[in-house]
Amino acid sequence: QKEVEQNSGPLSVPEGAIASLNCTYSDRVSQSFFWYRQYSGKSPELIMSIYSNGDKEDGRFTAQLNKASQYVSLLIRDSQPSDSATYLCAVKGPNAGNMLTFGGGTRLMVKP
Amino acid sequence: DAGVTQSPTHLIKTRGQQVTLRCSPKSGHDTVSWYQQALGQGPQFIFQYYEEEERQRGNFPDRFSGHQFPNYSSELNVNALLLGDSALYLCASSDGPHSNQPQHFGDGTRLSIL
Numbered sequence: 249q250k251e252v253e254q255n256s257g258p259l260s261v262p263e264g265a266i267a268s269l270n271c272t273y274s275d276r277v278s279q280s281f282f283w284y285r286q287y288s289g290k291s292p293e294l295i296m297s298i299y300s301n302g303d304k305e306d307g308r309f310t311a312q313l314n315k316a317s318q319y320v321s322l323l324i325r326d327s328q329p330s331d332s333a334t335y336l337c338a339v340k341g342p343n344a345g346n347m348l349t350f351g352g353g354t355r356l357m358v359k360p
Numbered sequence: 361d362a363g364v365t366q367s368p369t370h371l372i373k374t375r376g377q378q379v380t381l382r383c384s385p386k387s388g389h390d391t392v393s394w395y396q397q398a399l400g401q402g403p404q405f406i407f408q409y410y411e412e413e414e415r416q417r418g419n420f421p422d423r424f425s426g427h428q429f430p431n432y433s434s435e436l437n438v439n440a441l442l443l444g445d446s447a448l449y450l451c452a453s454s455d456g457p458h459s460n461q462p463q464h465f466g467d468g469t470r471l472s473i474l
Contacts, residue, residue: 291468345416345457350402
């Protein structure tokens with residue numbers, strides 16, 4: 249079983265819709281959770297970080313964390329074609345130093 | 361304020377050769393982590409350097425080695441290159457080896473093995 253799992257997609261949504269990206273993790277003691285966006289051929293860019301249960305909003309992005317269910321999600325409101333990219337979920341445990349464990353990423357396509 | 365910088369941006373090597381990739385951390389950061397990202401996959405942690413020593417290591421063979429210099433910059437060395445080493449190599453820096461702050465990546469080095 250992979251430590252961090254994401255649906256590879258592609259997830260296709262129309263422009264203006266809400267895109268919902270999901271991630272599950274296996275290490276129950278994980279403490280820090282991150283979402284990165286990666287355009288084709290580019291390096292990952294940090295979008296959101298979340299450390300406690302609940303929702304965290306930043307502009308059009310909302311990260312949701314449920315540690316009991318070992319589940320973290322990213323909602324993108326008013327999706328734009330420029331949001332089309334691969335979204336990577338990354339998890340860090342309490343004894344992991346700075347080591348991030350990534351999922352395989354979900355490819356999002358926003359259609360005009 | 362420069363972020364994480366990596367060089368070169370692209371590199372082409374043949375099987376069996378050796379390669380050195382370089383990373384300069386963000387100003388004020390003293391810890392460097394290296395990741396390998398194969399096509400279509402998420403990044404995988406290779407190792408982390410702090411105070412010029414390897415502090416953590418992922419599941420990579422000892423063909424992968426590194427170094428950190430007194431100015432906190434770092435090198436990743438890969439010996440006896442295999443076709444499977446073709447990937448995007450990413451560097452991230454942080455303030456300390458146990459920082460809870462999010463890591464930001466450099467632009468990466470794309471390594472192609474022929």
